[in-house]
Amino acid sequence: MRFIFRRLLRIVARFVLTLVVITVLLYGSVMLTPAETRATLYMPKNTSPRMTEEKWQELLEKMIERYELNAPFHVQYLHWLGRLVQGNWGYSPTLQEDVFSVIIRRTPATAELTLLAFLIFIPLGLLSGVVAASKKNRAPDHAFRLAAFVATSLPPMIFAILLMVIFYIDLYWFAPGRLGTALQPLVSSAEFKQYTGFLTIDGLLNHVPQVSVDALRHLAMPALTLAIAQWSILGRLTRALVIEESQQEYVAAARARGLPERKVMWNHALRNALPPLITNSMLSAATMLTGIFVVEILFNIPGVSSIAVKSMAYVPDAPAALGFAIYSVVVVLLLMSVLDLIQVWADPRLRWSS
Amino acid sequence: MRARSRFFKRGQNYLGIFLVASFILVALAAPLLSPNDPENPGPVKIVGNTRKLVPQPPSDLAPLGTLPNQASVFHALVWGTRSALGFGILVTLCAALIGTLIGAVGAYFGGWLDHFLMWLSDTFLTFPVIAAIVVIQQLVTIFLHNLGIYFDYWGVPMVWQNGSISAVTPPIAAMIDRLQSIDPVLIAFILFSWMYYARVMNASMRRVKQMDYVLAARASGVPARRIIFRYMLPNAITPVIVLASRDIGAIVVLQTTFSFIGIGKTSPWSMVLTLGKDWMFAPKGLTTYWWVFFPVTLALVLFGIAWNLVGDSLNEALNPRSPAG
Secondary structure (H helix, E strand, O other), X not given: XXXXXXXXXXXXHHHHHHHHHHHHHHHHXXXXXXXXXXXXXXXXXXXXOOOOHHHHHHHHHHHXXXXXXXXXXXXXXXXXXXXXXXXXXXXXXXXXXXXXXHHHHHHHHHHHHHHHHHHHHHHHHHHHHHHHHHOOOOHHHHHHHHHHHHHHHOOHHHHHHHHHHHHHHHOOOOOOOOOOOOOHHHHHOOOOOOOOOOHHHHHHHOOOXXXXXXXXXXXXXXXXXXXXXXXXXXXXXXXXXXXXXXXXXXXXXXXXXXXXXXXXXHHHHHHHHHHHHHHHHHHOHHHHHHHHHHHHHHOOOOOOHHHHHHHHOOOOOHHHHHHHHHHHHHHHHHHHHHHHHHHHHHOOHHHXXX | OHHHXXXXXXXXXXXXXXXHHHHHHHHHOHHHHOOOOOOOOOOOOEOOOOOOOOOOOOOOOOOOOEOOOOEEHHHHHXXXXXXXXXXXXXXXXXXXXXXXXXXXXXXXXXXXXXXXXXXXXXXXXXXXXXXXXXXXXXXXXXXXXXXXXXXXXXXXXXXXXXXXXXXXXHHHHHHHHHHHHOOHHHHHHHHOOHHHHHHHHHHHHHHHHOOHHHHHHHHOOOOHHXXXXXXXXXXHOHHHHHHXXXXXXXXXXXXXXXXXXXXXXXXXXXHHHHHHHHXXXXXXXXXXXXXXXXXXXXXXXXXXXXXXXHXXXXXXXXXXXXXXX
16 A cells, blocks of 8 residues: 555656646746747636737736746746646637637547547557467468558558548548537537537437437547557557567466466466556657647547647747647646556556565 | 678568668669759659649659649659658657767766656657647747748738838848748657657666676776777667667658648658649549559658668667567
8 A cells, every 4th residue: 555655656746747847848948039928828818809909918018017027937937837737828819719728628529539549459459469479470470560560651641531532432431520510509509418528428428329429430530540550559569578578488387387378478478568568658658649639630620639730820829839738748647647557557566666 | 790690581671671772772863863843943843734733644754643733743752752861860860869878878877867867858758749849830930920020821921010011121031931941840850759769778878887898998997988989889779770770760751741731841742642632532533543642652651661671670680689579
């Protein structure tokens, strides 16, 4: 018990410390800009999108004065950090809305896609990796390696376009976006209660299963695109680690005891390959998030990435850019923390040392 | 020399080397394979009648057909190889250099310095590249905006001064050009891929540090710089080389993807896909207008596979105990 507590403490400490460093760097980069730019980070939550130029300037001046935007770095940083913690992430001129509420509203779409992709690629990746490893240098292994090579090198947009041509234009099974236009009014109406924000689950909870079906139709292509890319990474890593483990003596011992090969591979080799697998996944959590955003943009899903796309135009919008960056880091850190907790279960050695 | 004989043992290793060599050859011989239009050099070479708005099939002028704006696909493919290879190698070299240095210094000196450097690289690992690109692009934009420069509907820079709009003066236009030629993707890729090299190098250097010949060198008073660069690096660098060769392919694929969705500068390969994508959606477009996407896709996939194969082969040859991943 004490051990779990200490581990949790370490995870929380890493979370907070990393976030502090990242925010210091981000605010440091904004310090290169004049005070008027920084003032946009402090706009009140209910800023009106329609405002005359004079009123806007007046507001900026007021913000500069109230938050001491000409003061030294640490004073400003602490002000800003305090507001971040309270959920005031600034008003974005391009989104014409408060950044934090936009992010919160769009998170479920991204999370739904990600979870569905997880459900596809994690079992597939582990399965194909273990099978390829146990048939090393034979036909299944070669087939797997070729497929994984192509999947890693195939740019997601090509796969996305092929899927859309076949399943959207020719067969009309699936569609891009998040929901068909016919169901849009129903979902945005007050009768449709938002329980989880996931349309697939909310549809069932609201007793309108056609919403769930339609949401799945729209999720299928992006989830597949995302899963293919992640599958190749996970599968190759699993294969390499399981091959490494299967050269260990305990595997030979398990075989000598007469255990069936399937058991040797899954319960012994893969079980011991899990800790390094989890460590590697932690290291590539940020890369995976980038992949998720790319797929979202390709399929026009109204998720968090649309904030990034809007702020890519040559229009100054520091709150949106910073908000997006901080949000991304928080998500990566959350992923890492979850993996860290799984690691405690996967690697019993951790429970005695440290 | 056993590494070399191991390397040439398997056919697969030849395939990777052959593919990489052909990409390098195409990149070097680009002016011979597809000469530039002298009046309008660059990856876009207009051939034929621009009033035709439909991609034209392969012909003598354009061996792989044309895009809807009558630019030759072959030309973009050949010159795109050059920019893709350049981008991949530049990013990988910079990232590997930074990472190697940080990893090596940390491992050699150990103690708080090592802790700090590895903690720093872990911190960088939590930052997704796409967020870095967004922030860098915003900083450039804000900088321009504060000079009173903004971009009109067609992307033409204009100056807002004392309540009136005017075109920018040549020196400012040149500065804007220079600022916009900074590819946020390039910078973000370098800034956020050195950590992997640092980690690998750090682990490898720690292993080498325990070896007797390094202890002997330290005991006999060889300066630290010499020990790091002449004694330890050559023995610790192999995993970095493996990682770097695998990375080149992945980086180019990612850059093309970003470029396709409108992030960062347009690369010739992604330009072909961007212009051609509408024709893939045409009825029977995949078979009728195959040249707008197939050559570039094949090039990209082969590029990725080639560098991955080279990485695997190097791994097997230099590091025989670990299995190819």
